[in-house]
Amino acid sequence: MDILFASPDSHRNTDGPRVWTRRLALALAERGKKVGVAVIRRTARAGYLEEQLEGSPVTVFSRDSGSHSENARWIESLVRENRPAVLVAQHHFPALTACYRLRSFPVETVMVMHSDDTLYWRLSDFYLKPGQECPKHLVCVSRYLFDRQTAARVNDDAYEIHQVPYGVEVPPELPAREPNPLRLLYVGRMTQRQKRIRDVVRAFCAACEAVPGTTATLVGAGREEAEVRELAETLPGGSALRFTGLLTAEETREEFGKHDAIVLLSDYEGLPISLMEAMAWGLVPVVTKMTSGIPELVQDGETGLVVDNRGEAFTAAVRALSSDHGLRTRLSEAAARKIREGYGLDQAVGFWEGLIHSARTETGREEVAEIRETGFPRGLWRQPWGDASVAPWYQKPIASLLDALWAFWIRIPVERRVRIKRLFGRRDPEIHAPASP
Template identity: 30%
Template sequence: MEAPAAAPTRHVLFLNWRDTRNPEGGGSEVYVERIAGELVRRGHRATLLCATHSAGPAEETTTDGVRVLRRGGRHTVYLRAALVYLAGALGFGPLSRRHGGRPDLIVDVGNGLPFLSALYARRPVIALVHHVHREQWPVVLGRWLASFGWWVESWLAPRVYRRCQYVTVSAATRDELAGLGIDPARVAIVHNGTPDMTVGPVTRSPQPSLVVLGRLVPHKQVEVALRALARLGAELPGLSLTVAGQGWWEPQLRQLAADLGVTDRVRFTGFVTDTEKRELLAAAWVALTPSLKEGWGLTIVEAGAVGTPTVAFRGAGGVEEAVVDGETGLLADDVDDFVAKVRLLLTDDAYRSTMGEAARAHAARFTWPVSGEKFAALVTRAANVPAGAPVKQMEQSYLLP
C-alpha cells in the first residue's frame, strides 16, 4: 500500500498589529509567533506583517524561521498591510514573486480592530480573535472612538468574515463570538502552549510576596494588586509586590503606590527577559492577574509551570480556563473577594503548596507542538476552500477545548 501523500506546504501571511519585539507586545504576539514557528517546523513558510517600532528593523527572520515585515505605525499598519498585499499581487514589494511570492492563506489577527483582509485578498482568510473587547473599549478610548471600535468589532467584522474560518484560544471567547452572531461551528479552539519555564535552583522569597506580570495599561487593572498590597500590609508586615512589565500606564501606577503609602513595598522592574520572568514567577508566593479581560491568560499557566498559583477575576474571559478555580488558583467575584483570596493563599502554606503543584500539572497539558499541529490542520483545511466560499461545519474534534 502506498504511503499517503504529504500535505502541500503553504505560504501563510499573519497580519498582526505588533510583534514580540515591540515594547507594547504581549501574549497575543507570543501566540502568533509561536504558532507561525510551529508552521515553519512543519514545512510551511510564514510571514508576519506588523507595525514598525524602534526595537526592530524593517525586515528580519526570527530564529524560528518566520519572516517579519514591519510597515506603518500604530494606526496606519492596517492600511499598509493592504497596500503591501495588493502590491505583491501586482508583482511589486516584499510579497512579490521575486521576494518569495504571494501568500496562499492569510491569518488576520483582530486585537479589537481586524485588518479586514477578506475585503481585498483573493486568498482564504482565517480570522484569529483572542477575545472580544466590549469592556475594554471605554477603558482605553473616549466615548466616540470607543463606540466606533465596538461597531467595527461587533457589527462590521462579523459581516466581513462571514465566510471565513475563525480561531480563538478559549471556549469563553468562542461563546462571546457566538453572541456577535458567529456560528460556533466555524470557530476552532487552539489553546496557547506553555513556554519552557525551566529554571535553576530558585527558592521562594523568605517573606510573603506577590507578582504581576504583563503590559502596564489600564485594562490590566494593576491597581487592584496595589490596593491588595495596601490592605494586607498591616497583617503581613513583610509583604511585597513585584510589577514586571512596561507600558504607558506606569506613571499612574507609581503615583497610586505613593498615594497608598506602599512605594517601599513595590518594585517596578520594567521589561524583563524570559529568564528573569521565570525567576520572578518561581520566587513569588502568589501571582496576580487582575485583568479586566484576557483571551487565555498566558502568564497564569507560566506561573503554574513553576508551581505558583494565581488569583484572577471570574468572568474575565479565558482566565476561567487557564485557572481551574479551587485547584490551580482562585477566581474572585470583586475587589474585596480578590483581596480575601490573596490573603487565604498567603496565610495557608499547605493550601498554597498543594495548589501550586496542581497548577504545575495543569500547565503541562498545554504545549506549543500540540497547538501547532492543530493550527497546521486548520491551515490545510482552510487553504483547500476557495476564497469567498463559505466554511462548512467543522469536525467536533476542533471544537473541544
C-alpha cells in the same frame, strides 16, 4: 510561504496578541514551516515584534502606518507575492480588509478573537456579517468566546469557528519554593483600562502591609508605569513593591521561578498568556471574577483563588496563602497540571499545522489565481478604523460640506445658538433645566 501573520506593532508593546504572534511564529518556524510576519509600525522606532524576531528564521515585513486602504493594499500585495497557504489577520483592521479583497485568491484567511473586549465584537459583527464572506475562519481563544460566537452566527456556511487556546511552554519540573515569605507577581501592561494597574498597586500595598514579610513584583511597561511607581511610594506597604520594567521572555521565566503567586485583577480577559505561563511554572493564580477565559483555567480552591474584590477579599487570599503552606503547595501543583494537560504549546501549534496542511492539499491550491479588484467592504468608511478614501464618490463632497457647516456653527456664541434652536422648536436641556430647590 506557509503562513503569514499580520499585526500592528509599536515599541515596548507586549500585549497578549503580540506575544502570541511571536511565540507561535517561532514555534512553527522551528517545525520547518516557512513563516512570515507583516507588521505595520505605529511608532518611529522598531516595534516589539521586529525586535524580538530579528535574526530568527521568521521573515519580517514592515512598513510605517499609512491610511487604512494603503495598509490593506500592502498586506494584499504581500499575499500576492509570497502566496502563503494561510493569512492570519487576527484583529488587525487593514488585514481583515485585505481578507475581503482576497476572497477569490487561494488563501485561508483567519480572524483571531483574543479577548472579550467590545472592539473584537464590533470587528466580528462587521467583517463576518452575511455578504462579506471574510475571513474564512474565526479562531476563539476561550470556550466562552467560542460559545458566544457560535450562538451569534447567522450563516453556518460562511466561515468556520474554532476554539484554539493559547499554548505555552511547560518546564520539565517545578522549581523548589520556600514556605515563607509569600512572593506575589504581576506580569502585564501598565494600564488602568482593563488591567486596572492602579488598583493592582493599591491591592499589593494593602496586602504587603497587612501580611508582614509579603513582597510583590510588577513586570511590564505602559503609559501609566511612571504614575503607578510614584503611587507606590506614597502608600503604606509600598516599600515591599519592586518594579522591573519590560523584561525579555527568558528574564520573565526567571521571575516565575522566584515567586509563589501570580495576580490578575483585570475587568476582563481572553485567555491570558502571562497567567498560563505562570501557572505552568507552579505559581498560584489569584484572580478576580471574570466571565471569559479565566473560569477555564482557575477554579476557586482547586487550581487557584478567585476573589470578589481588590480590597479585603484579595488581602484575605494573600493571608491564606501566606499562612497555609499546604494550601499553597496543593494549588501550585494543580495549576501546573492544568496547563500541562490542556494548554501546552505543542497542542496549540498542531491546529495551525493542520490548517496549513489542509490548505496546501486542497484542489487547485498550488495554482496562481488572479486577485480581482473587489473594492472594499460596504460601510467601511463609517467605522472608527475606516478610511474616508474608500467612501462612495458622492460621500466626500457631502462630508466636506457638513464639516464646513459644523466649523461655522461652533464659532457662533452659545447664546445665539440657543436662540436659533428656539426658532426650530429646539430647547437646550442643560441651559433651560429648572433650578434645583
